[in-house]
Amino acid sequence: MLSQAGLVRGKKTRQWVFYKRDEERIARAKESLIDHAPEGRTDLVSALRGHDVARAAKCLVVMVKIGKKVTRHVLAVVPGDARLDLQAVKALLEGTYAAFASRDKAEELAGSVSGTVLPFSYHPGLEVVADPALLKVPELFFNAARLDRSIALATDDYARIAAPRIAPITVSP
Helix, strand or coil, X not given: XXXXXXXXXXXXXXXXXXXEECHHHHHHHHHCEEECCCCCCHHHHHHHHCCCHHHEEEEEEEEEEECCCEEEEEEEEEECCCEECHHHHHHHCCCCEEEECCHHHHHHHHCCCCCCCCCCCCCCCEEEEECHHHHHCCEEEEECXXXXXXXXXXXXXXXXXXXXXXXXXXXXX
């Protein structure tokens, strides 16, 4: 993942890969950290970070039942000012039922507590689906797996690193 983010560069020699840190990119990434008062609600933390709520990446874990025996989980990433359309997520996965995952399950799959979920999946059982409206802004903001620190990331970098499935999953206002 560090290589995909451009933070390290690899050079392969026979069966070994040697990595060299890209100090310039790392310095820019560090500058993208924003410290603020602890907050997990998208509208309030957006105000603390000083940006429009539409530029926030709101991350929600959804459980989708496919028939009676199969359950899948999706990390739905939508603009901070949008509402998730559970029916759209259900249809996308050809499911029979969709609901927000329980807090315990969401935290287990996301690897962080509610309100700090990153727009990336590190769990093989959690597919990332992003709404196309999210990719229309030049820079995204999201909590950095903690309530008192956020990250600003170029949208193009997010799309390249996370490689989300792109599908309309928000409700029209």
